[in-house]
Amino acid sequence: MIALAWRNIWRQTRRSFITVSAMAFGAAVCMPMMAFMDGVYATMFDVAVTQQTGHVRVEHPNYPKTNSMFDAVGDAGSVMAALEGIPGASAVSWRAYGAGLLGSDQKSTGAVLVGVDPIREQGLANTDAIVKAGTWLTKPGQILLGHRLAADIQAELGTEIVIMTQAADGSIGAGTYTVAGLVRSGNIMRDSQGAWLSLADMQELLYLEDQVHELVLLAEGGRDNVGALAEAVQSKVGDEVLVRSWEDANPQMAEMLKLGQQQTSILLLIVFFLAGFGVLNTMLMSVFERTRELGVMMALGTRPSAIVRLILMEGFLLSVLGAIAGAIMGGLIDYWLCTQGLTLGYGEMEFSGVVFPDTMKGVFNINQALSVIGSMMLISVLAALWPAWRASRLQPVDAMRSN
Numbered sequence: 001m002i003a004l005a006w007r008n009i010w011r012q013t014r015r016s017f018i019t020v021s022a023m024a025f026g027a028a029v030c031m032p033m034m035a036f037m038d039g040v041y042a043t044m045f046d047v048a049v050t051q052q053t054g055h056v057r058v059e060h061p062n063y064p065k066t067n068s069m070f071d072a073v074g075d076a077g078s079v080m081a082a083l084e085g086i087p088g089a090s091a092v093s094w095r096a097y098g099a100g101l102l103g104s105d106q107k108s109t110g111a112v113l114v115g116v117d118p119i120r121e122q123g124l125a126n127t128d129a130i131v132k133a134g135t136w137l138t139k140p141g142q143i144l145l146g147h148r149l150a151a152d153i154q155a156e157l158g159t160e161i162v163i164m165t166q167a168a169d170g171s172i173g174a175g176t177y178t179v180a181g182l183v184r185s186g187n188i189m190r191d192s193q194g195a196w197l198s199l200a201d202m203q204e205l206l207y208l209e210d211q212v213h214e215l216v217l218l219a220e221g222g223r224d225n226v227g228a229l230a231e232a233v234q235s236k237v238g239d240e241v242l243v244r245s246w247e248d249a250n251p252q253m254a255e256m257l258k259l260g261q262q263q264t265s266i267l268l269l270i271v272f273f274l275a276g277f278g279v280l281n282t283m284l285m286s287v288f289e290r291t292r293e294l295g296v297m298m299a300l301g302t303r304p305s306a307i308v309r310l311i312l313m314e315g316f317l318l319s320v321l322g323a324i325a326g327a328i329m330g331g332l333i334d335y336w337l338c339t340q341g342l343t344l345g346y347g348e349m350e351f352s353g354v355v356f357p358d359t360m361k362g363v364f365n366i367n368q369a370l371s372v373i374g375s376m377m378l379i380s381v382l383a384a385l386w387p388a389w390r391a392s393r394l395q396p397v398d399a400m401r402s403n
Contacts, residue, residue, distance in 0.1 A: 004310065005317055008290075016282065019281075021322075022275060022278045022322075023318070023326060024325035028326050029271060030372045034264060034372070035334050037260060039338075039361050041260055043186070052250070053216070054216025055217060055219040056216070056217045056244070057216045058217075058242070059241065060073050064244070064249070069168060069213070072213050076210050080094060082237055083217065083237070086217070086236060087232060088220055088225055090219065092120065093120035093124045094216070095116050096114075096199060097115070097213045098113040102149075102195055104160070105160070109152060113163070113165065113195050115196075115206075123218075130184060131144070131183060131184075133157060134180050137181075144196040145179055145195055146192055147183060157180070168208050175201070199212070268372070275380060276380060279319070279384060284390075286311075316380070320377065323373045326373065334369070341359040
């Protein structure tokens with residue numbers, strides 16, 4: 001039957017070639033499109049999660065409402081000790097936040113102060129990638145400035161920066177720090193207003209003895225394991241502190257990712273519909289042109305079920321050819337997109353507070369690629385069901401009389 005089906009699909013070479021090409025084109029469009037969109041969302045997710053919320057975070061219960069320096073997690077060392085080595089976490093760090101007046105010898109301005117653990121933060125965020133110039137924090141007394149903030153106050157590497165802020169005890173905290181590096185985080189607000197100190201320097205500046213504003217964790221395996229990690233963290237730290245997932249901490253990002261996935265799914269459905277329609281048209285025309293031949297086969301004793309299997313096999317072979325061609329074309333485009341990237345030619349672009357580079361790279365996901373190919377084949381076979389059913393309903397005498 002396979003040999004007969006193979007012969008039949010090439011009886012109309014041009015039509016079969018167009019059908020296979022359409023399916024291959026659909027797969028070749030879907031695979032790179034999904035890789036590109038995954039790259040876009042990965043950039044947004046990296047900025048929002050690794051540099052800000054983490055997959056799971058531990059805070060004072062009032063901190064999400066107040067964002068107040070006074071609502072800090074006390075006895076932070078004990079909390080960190082409880083989270084050390086927790087199953088399901090790939091990294092854990094802690095941070096403290098404040099706001100103050102920051103100035104060089106040229107200009108002063110308000111800034112958001114972020115205290116980070118220099119060692120732990122490297123396991124959480126790609127610190128080498130976000131430091132545009134200079135180095136990451138390596139010793140006490142250093143400060144990193146967002147590159148836009150540095151330009152605003154005319155500061156450069158080695159510049160002495162004076163900070164004045166309100167400390168946790170209500171007094172005025174002040175300190176002088178040396179610019180060690182300039183940060184391009186990808187977040188416009190942080191690049192324009194952010195200043196990073198070591199956690200020890202920040203606690204000294206704000207008089208936050210053994211206090212932090214958040215402890216953040218990354219989940220092994222990414223987003224899919226966040227729920228399990230959050231439950232494990234809650235069991236370790238108890239109910240005196242607040243445990244939140246990144247979705248709770250950044251609902252706008254979660255909604256944006258969900259919306260993007262929905263839009264991608266709609267586009268995929270359109271492509272799949274067009275591919276299925278192409279197979280349906282090809283098989284209907286094939287049945288119509290072979291009505292007399294099918295009638296003769298049934299008159300000679302071929303069962304209707306065998307006719308159905310023959311037509312479905314033809315549809316299946318078309319889908320296999322389209323899938324192979326589509327996988328090759330889509331795989332080559334995916335490889336180029338993930339290694340070289342797509343240069344848009346508009347320079348850096350800002351969207352939803354995130355700065356995207358001019359050259360965007362895709363993120364290849366083998367499961368998504370296989371789902372595209374598999375779905376394309378399934379829809380193609382399903383599209384052949386109606387022509388197969390129609391062929392099985394032919395009356396041999398009437399079919400043999402047709403021209």
